Amino acid sequence: MSQYPLAREEAGLVRAEVALVRQEVARRADALWAVASALHADPETAFAEHRAAALLTDELERAGFEVRREVAGLPTAFTARAGRGRPVVAFPLEYDALPGLGHACGHNLIAAAGLGAALVADAVLDASEGTVLAVGTPAEEGGGGKALEVAAGVFDGVDAALMFHPGVYDWVRAPLTAQEQYRVGFRGRAAHPTGSPTEGIDALAALIELFNVVSALGRRLPEGSHVQGIITHGGTATNIVPEYAEGRFGLRALTTAALDDLAAQLRTAAEGVALATGTTVAMDRASVRYEHFRDSEVLSGRFAGHLDRAGITLTPPAPGVYLGSSDIGNVSGRVPAIHPFVAIMGAEGSDHTPQFAEAAASERGRRVLLAVVEALACTAVDVLRDADLRRRAWDDLRRTEG
Template sequence: MDLKDSIINQIENIKKELVKLSNDIHNNPELAFQEFEAVENITNLLSSHGFEVEKGIGGISTAFRGEYNGRRKGPTIAFLAEYDALPGIGHGCGHNLIATMSVGAAIGLSKIADRIDGNIVVLGTPAEEGGGGKILMIKEGIFDNVDYALMIHPSTRNLICRGGLATRGMIVEYFGKSAHSASPEDGINALQAVIQTFNGIDHLRATLPLKANINGIITDGGKASNIIPDYASCKFSIRADTVKDLKDVNDCIERIVESVEILTGARSKVSKSLVYTERYPNKTMAEEFKKNITKFSEIMEYPEPNMKYGSSDIGNVSLLVPTIHSYLKIADAGTVSHSIDFTKASISDRAHEQMIKGAKSLAMTGFDIFDSEDLRESIYKEFKENVPKYREKDLK
């Protein structure tokens, strides 16, 4: 039997186990860094199929590594699992499917490990939805021994080589002086400082780099309308085409904050989240995935040049190793990601059928990489030519 056919059959044999795993994760949504039951369910299944599992890697309680070794030394291919949910709507991003596709792919490949030179790995990466789990794992060296990273994201379209914007969050707090509204001259209005911060951003918005976007909310504006607030705060989400552009936007906001301090007399404190970098999907690897999934009557497309992108910490991984983060259609156009409708779609029979196709195609792509030295060289040639090298200070 052809080895790819064998992989397909092996994944088909564990279809019920995979659907159960997806349902279990979906039915018990856990937020960033609290995904304890998801980790137990995933690692128990991997262990039952002979994977060596280590939990709590990189000092993160809900990160894990499952590994199955081939017959001899060779490259390490990591299938990345995400399993955190969204507040209020559960798995409205379909992370139950992401995790299960990666687990299914790894188990399917492991069944022919006696024909593979290298290591099959599942990396459990928590807190993609704002916590930057992959970034923390990178800092702890978890990706140092990984040569290729693969995953699939559920979507309303079949896409390869879709990019992603660089992003970070920023919290700005202002500290003023309380006073009664009858004598406002005795106070320093922290809320006015917040308002002027928004005004300053709006005034300079036209000068921001192309594709840059700033969205903000007031998180604290005072306690009573007849009291000058001595404390107020706001929170911003910043996106940009590249890390360089993101830094330019970041610097712009900090200059505005400094000006607001002078204008209002309030003191400021700026807190910044981790930087999610832009994404560099490996086209060579993605084309192999595209060829493999046609076996299941799925046609992958490229995104339009002007397509709007979101952000993910997979971008940081794509700076380190050749990476694919392909998109597989589980719902019709009009079903918005990060919504209750997508939460429902991610547990449907249709989604699970697509999930099995995705697991098989990922596994077949992994096999292609193990099987062809020429393919590996082509993947790394593209990686070295197209992916920039950022310094540590660029990501602060």
């Protein structure tokens, strides 16, 4: 039995709509799978998803949505709006692929699911009941399209953001950590290592010492915190003491606040190494910051209850397991949001592999897509029609702030 059954009064709220939603999903099933398949066959990487964005906006425009392209100053971002006024439910659509692997994260299914849920929700709702908003969010794989859209105000005035992610587990929420990257550069003084060794100040030695300090630091970091670094510049020739050396460090932490603490520790370590070695150091953020994901428990439970009708039972994530980071975290800190995982292959597999890319175009992938479209659309109808549900969702968000 599902851990997230719909309460009797909740089931009564949506019962009259379920058959209509299911009918609308069935009517669009082949078209939605054609979109997912077309995206899968033509993968485009971060901020270059021009054909994907055109395909999705054309579908939404044909359905009567008001489309705005190049939102937030991003060439492949868009919004598509139907209905009017508050409340507003947003469906984030991801459609970037991985270099060399294609849709090995299943973003073709995320885009088709958001598209389908937006079309179905619009079809079963009256325009006076609120707004359905599809948001094209490029470059989740490192570029942070959602984070940039949040900063530009794209999600302002939204009452819920609903999406799913294909995976190898059926989990009601995503255990996603905060992450960012920093560039750390040490500057010393060049010299000949044998002709004038005392004149040199070895910037590479300083950078290597920072790696040693970070290694020691790692042994006492809290659960979920991690620093991984690489050397991106170590000098120009073996007969020149390196006057400049640079590394790139990826930081992860369970919460955004813990990530800030970790960045401060890295900065303190870098400054201490510079003082000890006679170098100077500069540390700059080298990526968009992904905040940790804050789950809207009430909305995730509602989605899980709807998905259970399709025979897919979601459970809480396994304790102590973290599945990376995503820019949906930046949305979830400002808007009640869901990001469940629904399996398209077995737990012996992994995303970011060729096998997962194959699963994203499989018959199981199609079944999951259509089940998720129904559950997302039903959850959206619930949100738009139930003021108490929206209030509880905002209460969830306030409890998870920080």
